[in-house]
Amino acid sequence: MISTKTSTSLTLFSHNLEPPLFLIENCKSMDQLQQIHCQTVKSGLIRKPISQNKLISFCCTNESGDMNHALQMFNQISEPKSVFLWNTMIKGYSRVDCPKHGISMYLNMLKQDVKPDDYTFPFLLKGFDRDVGLSCGKKLHGHAVKFGFGSNVFVQNALIHMYSLCGQMEMARAVFDVSCKRDVITWNVIITGYNRMKQYDETNKLFDEMERNGMVPTSVTLVSLLSACSKLKDLEVGKRVHKYIQKCKVESNLTLENALMDMYAACGEMDVAVRIFDRMKTKDVISWTTIVSGFVNKGEIDLARDYFDRMPERDYVSWTAMIDGYLRVNCFKEALVLFREMQALNIRPDEFTMVSILTACAQLGALQIGEWIKTYIERNKVKNDVFVGNALIDMYFKCGSIEKAQRVFNGMPWRDKFTWTAMIFGLAINGHGEEALGMFSEMLRASIKPDEVTYIGVLCACTHAGMVDEGRKFFASMTTEHGVQPNVAHYGCMVDLLGRAGHLQEACEVIKNMPMKPNSIVWGALLGGCRLHKDVEIAEMAAKQILESDPDNGAVYVMLCNIYASCKRWDSLHDLRESMMHRGIKKTPGCSLIEMNGVVHEFVAGDQSHPQSKEIYLKLDKVMRDLEVAGYSPDTSEVFLDIGEEDKQSTLCWHSEKLALAFGLICSRPGVTIRIVKNLRMCVDCHRVAKLVSKLYDREVIVRDRTRFHHFRHGSCSCKDYW
DNA sequence: TTAGGGTTAG
Incomplete structure (x- = not known):
């Protein structure tokens, strides 16, 4: 029988908690928590495990929680600590992105002979990425199996998530394939893993398999699927997902609406995207940014700016999207202006912003601003990833600063094919053809596979250094040795290489034998060779070819004028000038x-x-x-x-x-x-x-x-x- | 006495 007194206290203090502990339920800040803490110490309640748990849990899980305070209280507990308490501490460290501290907690727990339970591993593995270390993740996987949680669905999901965060999709898949108690979260985890690794085809395949297995997708599944459609620009599947949502098979929410809108925006269907946007009951900064970047992608900079200016709040992603928009339409100075405004508002840029600004600096040759960005990255600990490194290399080369580009390259812990290509191209255009080719050999030694852009750099290096024989060899070997088929740009490079070196007839032969229709870049390269070597006949032929498809190409007229002038062909020059005047063709202003x-x-x-x-x-x-x-x-x-x-x-x-x-x-x-x-x-x-x-x-x-x-x-x- | 996993924008 419950006495009247007890039942009163139950109504007053829900969950039958004693007064100070009840207050924790409504506690808002660390200040309040410390007051409650004092009361529990005074009243002696602190010795009860329930008080310890409540107080430490607040510090570990509440938004305003403080892990240092949690650790202090944790260390003050002298008696053996429950696995619950250890788990709470581990969870807290994951929440504040310190999985390494979580690992030390776990190791201490083992030392004190406390056995982990099925909650321990999901808390521990959360937030593991390449930086924390794959080897550590694998060891914990071993522990989970050893302690008998290898087939627990929460543990398995956490393991799949951990492997995919470490970029180990094969390991993730191996866990997935042997999991016998899969639930919808298991599917969602593996699908988002493939999305993260940009293996969008796998995402689609898995979704089909999931349906075949009779697993009902959640809104999270659909968000991932839409994200894949957006990246693949797969409007067809995207529309299918949209229909699925409309049939109310899944309750819609803000994230799902944003993802849907993004899919339409990525596929260029801005009408649909805007329609969804207009009908949304609540919009967040992501909804707005999606519309801005949708217009940016279409090159509709004014519309993008219009939405950007109307945004109720903007974050660093919105600013970067708009800055990127200006880059797309070659308005580099405007991009810098926007960056300054962003700075004035104290909005912290991230590595994406830095790459955009460095690109603008590269285009403008703005070395001082570029250097300032580099210092900013170092001082403010902006993530200095391979994209930033590549952008820095490109910026330095495009500002003519060869040594500094090389220094960035030497200091990069991780390089991709873009890094090497940037080096080859940068050295080439700065007149260091031989070093560029040296880089190319080094790239091959590092087992990085060159692509078509790398070969543009290689051929360009040969051109600028006048290395005709090497150029011919590389052109021949790109297909045979690396399976890269030359495209029209590579033929352009060859014509440029031969033309500059005075092998104009051979250049004409190359054009005659190319498997695709030569474009104005190829003919323009030939024309350039004619200017250098004063060959009026071939020049006239090349100019004619370009003007047939592009009769108002001012640059071609100017080039031909130059050739006539340098060959003292005054009559031809006079006629050409007349024809330019007649057609209203003007020189591009320098x-x-x-x-x-x-x-x-x-x-x-x-x-x-x-x-x-x-x-x-x-x-x-x-x-x-x-x-x-x-x-x-x-x-x-x-x-x-x-x-x-x-x-x-x-x-x-x-x-x-x-x-x-x-x-x-x-x-x-x-x-x-x-x-x-x-x-x-x-x-x-x-x-x-x-x-x-x-x-x-x-x-x-x-x-x-x-x-x-x-x-x-x-x-x-x-x-x-x-x- | 309490706790767990997955998602969107550049």
């Missing part, structure tokens, strides 16, 4: 970028818009006079305007790279390297001027033009005047 104190300055030919314009022109005038004293005379061979010699010379003076160069000389201290990025090929006169500047003012000048780098030092250029 544009040069130079970064100064973290700001990217842009100059076009004849630019007077810069705030320091007056000073720049005065400086340029002074430089040209200095150079003349040193023996410079303008090279007007590439100026094809129908004007007098003097006017031709002043036209040359306004070239954007000269303006950038003058600006660089004004704004940087003596001895500092000047780096310029130019959108077109550097002209012969600017090349001559840069060489002399490097000698006369003892300055290293690095110019990246449309296809390669020019490192000017002591009066000569790394391209050996061959570009």
Whole structure:
């Protein structure tokens, strides 16, 4: 019989807990917990295991819990501790992402002769990844079996999860295959494992198998499946999942709606995605970001920005998605502006953001900002993974900083084929062809399989170093030795290689025999060879081929004009100029970028818009006079305007790279390297001027033009005047 | 006396 008194206390203090312990049920913070702790000490309740459990559980599982406090209380318990208490501590360490502490707890527990139970292993294995160590995971797997929990479904699920987090899908699958008491979570765990490893086909296969086994999927299964459809852009299966949800076989929730929307967005079906978005009762930051990145993927930057601006809250993923959007449409300066805004709002960027910003820096040649990002990553302990490493290498090379790129490469603990390809390509365009090929050999020795992009780098290295024989050999061996079929870009490289080296007939043969239709890049490469070797006939043929499919291609007209001018074919030049005027074809304006104190300055030919314009022109005038004293005379061979010699010379003076160069000389201290990025090929006169500047003012000048780098030092250029 | 596993956006 329960007395009246007892039943009153039951209503007052639910669960029959004594007053201080009851308070824990509603405890909100560590401050409150400590007060309750004091009361239990005063009242002597602390000696009861239930009090110890309640207090420690709060510290281990509550959002505001504190593991240090938990450990303090745990250590104060002198009598033998229950497995429950040990499990709670292990769980707490998993919650705060310290699985290593959890392992030490477990080892101490064994030392004190406490046996693990079926709860111990799931808590222990949670959050295990490659960093914690696969070998440790395997040992714990052994323990679980030894203690008799090898066929417990919770333990098995935890093991599958652990192996998949360690990237060991074969091990995960082995556990899955022998599991006899699979439940839907088992299926979900293995499916998400394959998703994590980007093996989306397996995801689909497993889903079919799951249905055949009569297992009813949960919303989590469908989210994973939709995620796979999104990555595979498999609209068909995606729509099937949508129908399945609509038939109410599964109750929808926010995550599922987000995943569905993402699937449609990834498949380019933004109408459907937006319709779902508009009908959603509650939206979170992921819903909004999904729409933003959906428009980003379609290149609809204005719509993406519109949604981005309307977001009620944004996190680092949203900002990165928008920054990425600007990269997609080649608006690199806008990407940097957005990054600065993000910084001003104190939103912490992650490694994805860093890769995006480094890409923008690479494109703009913004070395100072790039360096700043590198320091930021180091200081703020941003995850420095292989993607960040690759982006840093690319940024350094595209800024002409070879040694620093090599230093990043040497310091990388893990390299993938993109790392090697970035090295090969970077060394090649910076004029270190032989080192690039050395890298390629090293890559093969490291058993990394080259792909088609790697071979573009290899052929490019041969081209820039004028290594024709090697190029021919690599081109032949890419199929025979590594099974990489040459595509049109590889043929373009070969034509470029042969053309530059003056083997124009052989280049024509290559084009004649290629298995696919040559595109404008292939013909353009031939045209470039003709410019270098002054071959008017082949040039006219190549130009004709490009203009047939692209009659308004200004670059082709300009190139042909250059060739006529350098061959002194004035009549042909005159006719071509007429035809250009008639068709309204204009030369792409030359544009040069130079970064100064973290700001990217842009100059076009004849630019007077810069705030320091007056000073720049005065400086340029002074430089040209200095150079003349040193023996410079303008090279007007590439100026094809129908004007007098003097006017031709002043036209040359306004070239954007000269303006950038003058600006660089004004704004940087003596001895500092000047780096310029130019959108077109550097002209012969600017090349001559840069060489002399490097000698006369003892300055290293690095110019990246449309296809390669020019490192000017002591009066000569790394391209050996061959570009 | 109490506890367990799986999911979405760049």
